[in-house]
Amino acid sequence: MKAWFFTEDAYPQLPDQDTYRSIRVNLPNQHYDPVQGADNYHQFLDMWLMAEDLGLELMLNEHHQTATCVVPSVPIMAGILARETKTARILVLGNPLANLPRPTRTAEEMAMIDVISRGRLECGFVRGVPYEIAPANVLPYRGTERMWEAHDLIIKAWTTHDGPFNFEGRWFHSRQVNIWPRPYQQPHPPVWVTIGSAGTAVPVAEHEYVGAVFLAGYPRIRSIFDGYRAGYLAKHGGDAPIDRLAYCALVYVADDEEEAKAGGETLLWYMTSNKVPVEYSNPPGYHPPAVAAQIAKGGRGGAGIPLEATLEDQMARGNMFCGTPDQVYEQIKAFYEYSGGFGHLLMMGQAGHLTMEQTRRSMTLFSREVYPRLKELTASYDADQMKETRAALPDKDLADLGNFGVEFVR
Amino acid sequence: MAGNTPKIELRGATVDVVRKGSGPQLFMLHGGGGPVAEMPFADKLAESFEVIAPVHPGFNGSPIPEHFDDMQDLVYLYRDLMDALDLDDAIMMGFSMGGWAATELAVMSTARISKLILVDSVGVKIGGREDRDVADVFATPPDELARLTWHDPSKAPNPMEMADADLEMMQSNRVALGLYTWQPYMHNPKLPHRLHRIDVPTLLIWGESDGLVTPAYGRAFCGMIPGAEMIVIPEAGHAPQVEQPDAFVGHVMSFAQ
Structure with missing residues (x-):
């Protein structure tokens, strides 16, 4: 198993949540103090460097017009880390292709990061969450098709080395594509795509890309991973290697249970801060009409992420792994076996007000006491044996867990 | 009175067409x-x-044709439809985004129409680049949207009280609206340079309380169409035909005479 340290680079120094309608899209940036912001950026960069020192790989992402993630351009952060780090893999998850105007620019940026890092880039492509639509001003209808067309252009730009080619797609046009630099890794950096349903997993499996699932938890993980595995088997005639699947959750490890609880609750800011009203969480054509109807009804509290999330509940769902090293290992192992196995753990190891010192302690304990056991666990992975293990674990009765995580279904 | 609703097969799309009366x-x-x-x-x-x-296409549960991207696709489909129906001296009346479609059709040709009626219509850009001529219906809180749309906001449909099937239909309609109007938002920048081609009597009807597309927008739009006139209906918002049906029908009847 590879473990990746991830922070969204939030700006948590906000006024009381009751004083604003939304943390995303329209929260005035008068609430952003650039002096504080500079400290934040440097702290997060230090965290990534610390994670590299601990032997972890690095993950970063991008969002727009939001205090939950103040990285509106992930290539900038990745570019800094490409220079500042020496050994860690750098996962960009991801480039929001459906919302970006020019795929060739993304191809150039990612190639540049791959070269500067001497081949340490892992390049993710995502459709983007619904509240990215207003900032991007891009019609979300057919967003998945847009994403795949942009992907096709980027792959071709990365792998064409004999001068310009022509691309006149439905959405993207470039008549003289000939990027400089070209990627360091050959034929191109490993590709990741986020998946949130059995259906969206299929094309990702067909390409043999890493399918990454965010916070689907026990209620959804089997159907999504199974969709990937079925798509892989149908196309490639064999079992999907576990390094093709990734799961992202919140992770907090502490010396004792009391500290773990305190740290885990601080991490929960990621969920409890995500106040987003219906006008930003339900743009036309993003969700299927049946889901959109439920959001319009307010049935999912507008954004669907429960602002009143509790630690116990999120741990029960498999969205948060939290406790002593032994407990965290057992929690991850249980989820790993229930899911049928995955080769990458994407750890939101910092969120909200969690301090550098808390993050350092948690990730240190993880890397020293949990990570080696996870590596052993996946080293002994055997597809047939896993099928037996999994068959012995019936589907959990999770009816009461609701629709949490549906934001990430794409 | 339920209308007869045949499906009309056109090249590239099937259109439901309600027909009633004589x-x-x-x-x-x-x-x-x-x-x-x-x-x-x-x-x-x-x-x-x-x-x-x-x-x-896209409304009332009908499919959006694969090749459809924007308003121009709807306009060309309706050129075919007007031919297929063999419209002759028809009065063409469009509401809101339908008014935009009607305007596009009228600048292309008025051969099949005798008069044009635009009701709280979008379609042109009136103000400067930083003026929000038409409320952003895709990014406005539901309560505010109701207040902008209706003279009496209590008339706004309440999602909490709607059947799931109706609510899903409403969401599908929103997708289609997004497809036709997303960008440039609710208008075609070229239209003002083409409106001089409208050579049939034109009436704009506006709800006085329309906050989505204001009467001031309507007056500016009216000024761009040769000889056009405008009537403002009091105590009505974006849908005067719903909030003041008698007054609305009266104005249509007298214009049609």
Whole structure:
């Protein structure tokens, strides 16, 4: 198993949540103090460097017009880390292709990061969450098709080395594509795509890309991973290697249970801060009409992420792994076996007000006491044996867990 | 009064067309809220006209053709539809985004129409680049949207009280509205340079309380169309045909004479 340290680079120094309608899209940036912001950026960069020192790989992402993630351009952060780090893999998850105007620019940026890092880039492509639509001003209808067309252009730009080619797609046009630099890794950096349903997993499996699932938890993980595995088997005639699947959750490890609880609750800011009203969480054509109807009804509290999330509940769902090293290992192992196995753990190891010192302690304990056991666990992975293990674990009765995580279904 | 709703097969799309009543042809293009041909005002008009009201692809559960990207696709489809129906001296009336479609059709050709009626219509850019001429219906809180849309906001549909199937239909309609109007938002920058081609009598009807597309917008739009006139209906918002059906029908009847 590879473990990746991830922070969204939030700006948590906000006024009381009751004083604003939304943390995303329209929260005035008068609430952003650039002096504080500079400290934040440097702290997060230090965290990534610390994670590299601990032997972890690095993950970063991008969002727009939001205090939950103040990285509106992930290539900038990745570019800094490409220079500042020496050994860690750098996962960009991801480039929001459906919302970006020019795929060739993304191809150039990612190639540049791959070269500067001497081949340490892992390049993710995502459709983007619904509240990215207003900032991007891009019609979300057919967003998945847009994403795949942009992907096709980027792959071709990365792998064409004999001068310009022509691309006149439905959405993207470039008549003289000939990027400089070209990627360091050959034929191109490993590709990741986020998946949130059995259906969206299929094309990702067909390409043999890493399918990454965010916070689907026990209620959804089997159907999504199974969709990937079925798509892989149908196309490639064999079992999907576990390094093709990734799961992202919140992770907090502490010396004792009391500290773990305190740290885990601080991490929960990621969920409890995500106040987003219906006008930003339900743009036309993003969700299927049946889901959109439920959001319009307010049935999912507008954004669907429960602002009143509790630690116990999120741990029960498999969205948060939290406790002593032994407990965290057992929690991850249980989820790993229930899911049928995955080769990458994407750890939101910092969120909200969690301090550098808390993050350092948690990730240190993880890397020293949990990570080696996870590596052993996946080293002994055997597809047939896993099928037996999994068959012995019936589907959990999770009816009461609701629709949490549906934001990430794409 | 339920209309007869045949499906009309056109090249590249099938269109549901509500037809009811008899008399001169009234070709009616609905707005983003969805089809209006079954509403009381339409029944009243069907006593004097043959109401011919297509359902824009994507609305009322109909599929969006694979090749559709924007308003131009709808406009070309309706050119074919007007030919297929052999419209002759029809009065063309469009509501909101349907008014935009009607305007596009009129600048292309008025050969099949005798008069044009635009109701709280979008389609042109009036103000500067930082003026929000038309409220951003895709990014406005539901309560504020109701307040902008209706003179009496209590008339706004309440999602909490709607059946799931109706709510899903409403969401599908929103997708279609987004497809036709997303960018440039609710207008075609080229239209002002083409409006001089409209050579039939044109009436703009506006709800006085319309906060989505204001009467001031309507007056500016009216000034761009040769000889056009405008009537403002009091105590009505973006849908005067719903909030003041009698006054609305009265104005249509007198303009049609």
